[in-house]
Amino acid sequence: MTETCDTLKPYKASSGKFVVPDDLVRLLLHCEKFNFSDLHLQTGNRGHIDAEGRKHDALAHRLTNGEMEDIINELYRRSSASGLIAKGQPVDGAYDMSPSRGERYRYRFNGSGELSAGGASGMQITIRALPSDPPSAQQLGLKQADIDDFIHENGLVVISGQTGSGKTSTLAAVVRYVLENIPDKKILTAEAPIEFVFDSVTKNNSMISQSEVGVHIDTFAAALRSALRRKPEIYMVGEARDLETIDAAIEASVTGHLVWTTNHANGAPATIQRMVMGYPHEVQSLKLFMLCSVMRACISQTLVIGTNGKRVALREKLLVTPDVRQILTSKPPLELLSSAQEALVQYGRPMIVDAQEKYDAGVIDNDTLELIARTYGEATR
Secondary structure (H helix, E strand, C coil), X not given: CCCCHHHCCCECCCCCCCCCCXXXXXXXXXXXXCCCCEEEEECCCCCEEXXXXXXXECECCCCCHHHHHHHHHHHHCCCCHHHHHHCCCCEEEEEEECCCCCCCEEEEEEXXXXXXXXXXXXXEEEEEEECCCCCCCCCCCCCHHHHHCCCCCCEEEEEECCCCCCHHHHHHHHHHHHHHHCCCCEEEEEECCCCCCCCCCCCCCCEEEEEEECCCECCHHHHHHHHCCCCCCEEEECXXXXXXXXXXXXXXXXXXXXXXXXXXXXXXXXXXXXXXXXCCHHHHHHHHHHHHHHEEEEEEEEEEXXXXXXXXXXXXXXXXXXXXXXXXXXXXXXXXXHHHHHHHHHHCECHHHHHHHHHHCCCCCHHHHHHXXXXXXXXXX
């Protein structure tokens, strides 16, 4: 049963020392009682629990670096995560626990090195709670038209936004929609880490197979190329963050598959620019043509706080029609950002349009509307 944060007290390890796995399980169960979103742990610190938009002390004592090493190694499980962090390599992953029959909790975590109090080397760990079930389209405010932007016979659909903007949740909702409503589809995924699982989703004669990069497959690009031999109708790749993965996503799209992926960029124009301008100058025009030939939609998303105190998703979209493709490819790649902005204003749906509609409906306030206007462009209002 969820308790109010007024009763949230720091967790106290029974032995006075944080011992894994027992104290880690108890701490996470303690956090679950308050419907927490994130747990932040840090060498020499008591840590914080994020719940109901506020931070609360997580522990009754300050964690030593040895305790932090034990925690990250327990979370990572595959090898010595603390050794990787000591070499300057951050670690990411997912953590499952089943404290009793019928109970299952899932988390995403990140650990990295830092300078702790007193100048010594330490680390920080952020643990994010993941819902037991993937969200539905209705829960995320996705209309049928929003879902249809992802559903094509083939091609590439990219959803972009900053870390924490809800890209993975949106993709999970679309995957759930396909499994529940569209028969005879085989969906393959490559994720780092796997955040949502679909065990509880009723599948309409469709199937899903999920792989975690670093556990089941080496890289996103390798996963994409392997998938071509497994005959999926839809392939979801967690992030197109390097040229090899972008190339593989284009290749899969060209061969008749529907590929969904994410990218870290603010706005649809910046997303398209980022996916092209990372290539060497001499091949940018070719890569732009190839990308535009397979891209079906570019959607960008951000989360803001609504007037009810809850997070609200705002979305910008550019469907790549022949007219849009002509605008994007008619000028040199160096002018791609301005070309994409022109296409968005003329044929797309800029972020400020969604924000204005939600402001008019009383979902967001004027300060948020003005922030979106400053960030994404007043001229598109």
